[in-house]
Amino acid sequence: MTRNEFINRLKQGLIGLPAASIADVVSDxxxxxxxxxAAGRSEAEVAxxxxxxxxLARELRAEIGLKQWEDxxxxxSAVSAVFAVLGLGAIDILILLPLLMGVIGTLFGFFMSAIGIFIASGVVFATGAFWMPGGVFAALLGGVGGMALAVTIAGLTAxxxxxxxxxxxxxxxxHYRLLKPALDAQNA
Amino acid sequence: MAETIDIQLKKGVLGLCVLALLARNESYAYEIASTLSDAIGMGEGTIYPLMRRMQSDGLVDTRLVESSSGPSRKYYRLTEAGHAALAAQAAEWRGFARSVDALLEAAPTEPQPAPTETQEG
Known part of the structure; x- marks a missing residue:
């Protein structure tokens, strides 16, 4: 493999990352x-x-994706971290995936119900005075309470x-540190 | 697919080797890669994901040094956290190596007829 072939394949594997990150990796x-x-080796030997x-691109992508999530x-960045992790081909994570989907679905449900409660409470707050038994105060208190509950649920879910x-x-x-580094058995 | 003990060991100690190398003096990636490639026979490409991780973990930082020939070169050096990590990991490694040595001392050198099972990671 020549230098250009190596760099092109590396770049191909990094598509989708920020241009600055790609430039940084490529310059390395x-x-x-x-x-x-300069040390007297051929391009093919170096490659x-x-x-x-x-x-190498998969590993770098994972490293950069996880860094973005931490920053x-x-x-x-959560989505790109998760995809970078999947890109490592960690089988255990694929096995975890159905379980993970369930958890993500549940969290999504919580978010949606928080939004629903918030809207409903807003309606009570704004219009409850006209139709709720108990009068203006009950409507205002009920509305504020409901919205507070919704915000709490959303916050906890986040x-x-x-x-x-x-x-x-x-x-x-x-996983990556222990099992997946791109260590070639070099018999040089 | 044969993962020898050799490769597994190298995976574990690569970071420690880089820390030890940089504790002596600052260095650039090509030098680190070729030194470690000669010393423990690791793939040279691995050094770049590793340096990136060590940098984001705050163990090393970089500076650009002007070069007389070609573009400026990125030098890596240990941070204080890097020195601390080196001390901790070196102690851990020495303790581990001592334990393994002790076990090897106690083991018979002649092959035994017992069934041998190879475990792959």
């Missing part, structure tokens, strides 16, 4: 080739010693979601 490997050739670029706990992704990331890192 470009420098490696430059140093290797062979580096290992499979697609597999910014946003829904999109906390549990963050725990869940953190747990997954922790598991993946452990």
């Amino acid at each position: 490997y470009e420098a490696h080739f430059t140093d290797g050739v 062979a010693a580096l290992g499979d670029p697609s597999r 910014t706990k946003s829904p999109s 906390i549990v979601s963050v725990w869940l992704v953190n747990g997954l990331v922790w598991y993946a890192r452990l």
Whole structure:
């Protein structure tokens, strides 16, 4: 494999990451080739010693995806972290997936019901005075109470979601560190 | 698919080796990779995901050094957390190696007729 082939396959494996991250990774490997050739090795030798670029790309993608989740706990970084973990091909996680889907579905349900309660309480708060038995005060109190309940449910659900992704990331890192590094048996 | 004990061991101690190397003096990735490739026979490409992880764990930081030939070069050096991790992991490794040595000392060197099962990770 030539230098260009290696870099192209690496880039292909990194598609979808931020351009700055890709440029950073590519410059690392470009420098490696430059140093290797300066040390008197051929491009093919350097490429062979580096290992499979697609597999390196998967590892780097996981590393960068997990880092993004640690830096910014946003829904999109959670999704990319989860996909990066799946990309490692950790079989155990695929087995976990049905269970995970159940948990995610439940959390989603909680979020939806929180939104529902919030809207219903808002309606009670705004219009309850006209139709609720017990008068204006009961309607206002009931409405505020319902909205507070909804916000509490949503907040708790968010906390549990963050725990869940953190747990997954922790598991993946452990797994990845112990079992999946791209270590080639180099007999050089 | 044959995962030898050799590979499993290297996976575990690669980070420790990099810490030890950088404790002596700062270095750039190609130098780290070729040193470790010669010393313990690891794949050179592995060093980049590893350095990235060590950097995000705060064990190393980088600085760019102007080079007379070609683009500037990224040097890695240990942070304080990196030195602490080295001390802790080195102690752990020495204790572990001592225990394994003790077990090997006690084991008979002649092959035994007992069934041997190979466990793969």
